[in-house]
Amino acid sequence: MTDISATRDVRSATAIPFHRLLSVEARKLFDTRSGKIMTMILLVLTLASIVARGVVSGPQLHTLIGTAGIGFSTLLPVIGILTVTSEWSHRTALTTFALEPRRSRVLAAKCLPPLITATVASLFAMLVAVPVTAAVASAQDVTAHWEVAPLALLGWTATNVLVVAMGLAVGMLLLNAPAAIVICLATPMLWSVVARLGATGEALTEWLDPGTAATPLMSGDMTGGDAARLAVSMIFWIAIPMTLGVVRVLRKEVN
Template identity: 70%
Template sequence: MSDTTTVGPDTAGIGRTRTPTPFRRLLAVETRKLFDTRSGKIMTAVMVVLTVGAIAGRGLYAGPRLEVLIGTAGLSLGTLLPVLGILTVTGEWSHRTALTTFTLEPRRGRVLAAKCLPPLIAAVAASAFAILVAVPVTAAVSAVRHVPADWDLTPVALLGWTAANVLVVAMGLALGMLLLNAPAAIVICLSAPALWSAVARIGSVGETLAGWLDLNTTAGPLMEGHMTGGDVARLAASVSFWIVVPLATGTARVIRKEIG
């Protein structure tokens, strides 16, 4: 009888636990996705050009007033930053790469967290960039027009303005996660201020609703650096309405969503 042993398929690797993907690697990948895509590059370039152009143009028109110039930069940032956030969380579904992404990292919650952090960090970086542009423009306009510069802007107001930009991006992320449809989320996000303005003109009830649920209105005292107890309550209500609830619902939807 032969002593030869029949060797079956190698099953040594079956049951072996795959090494989890480090969160820092997920974060690096999602950050690269944010700026490596064509839309990301275009959005970043447009944001830089509009921020510099808006600050310089407003400086020549309104004079060397730092607070006004920084507030002008907020118009472009408040429009483009949430769109960047929306495209970040909807890109996997519009490009049909979600299956690959969630196969490589089945823990979808970690992927979503890695997707949300880069746009929020980008909002802080964009706010800092606008401030760094506004300061020398204020000084330059003061020198050219031979008028004293108005530097009356407190650090608390700067922090509040930056926090408001972060909240707007978080709103974009929440809507994008909830709808998983970039055009619909962008339309809702950009049209919300006009819609709430119309609601406020309906009557006292509409004005009350807008005063509590319009994020642009409730974030006003935050940007000014003067928050009362009532202001905090109204901001919390609008953040819950536009960010907390949609983000939680959207996260649950993505985690449970079947990918075909």
């Protein structure tokens, strides 16, 4: 007769620690060819955009930091999408879930590295913008503008994290990288069209367009109404697709 308590002890003893899962998923994010290419493009684009904006617009710290968001809004959601779809496109999900059958732990370990990457990328942009501001001020012999609101920096960083979360949610729902990337990249253009469709289009854009809803957050002057609109947008683009995507992954047959 099998000793149930002994079986439970063996399972608990052989369970993979979450920090190891997190480490493995972080390596998957940066060790793959696509991950390395995305990381290099992100670094180069951040440096180039900040330097170019400094030369053109002058030494304004707040402006230079925000310039990095041009590349972040495009590349960060793609990183999130590739993180949750690569297992299915490369057909390695069977191996991953065989080693760790509790899929919810794997999904949690997959989602954390891209979110942390968004935070680190935001801090990197701030660190780059400071010396560039000083260098441009010295080269152009003008006064540097160092004024920047802490709440605006926090809001800008939070927006970058939300952008990645949106990529994770859409990617997990579709489990198809090309389709998810097209949706994330085409969404801002589609909402710009919807906003021109009269009062109804403007209202829909205010409440459902993540870019429009997050604008007060990035500027650091969010009101109660702004927070409500942002919450509705994030529920629509992150909470709902993420929930449906998690359910789909937990129930999906792996072959």
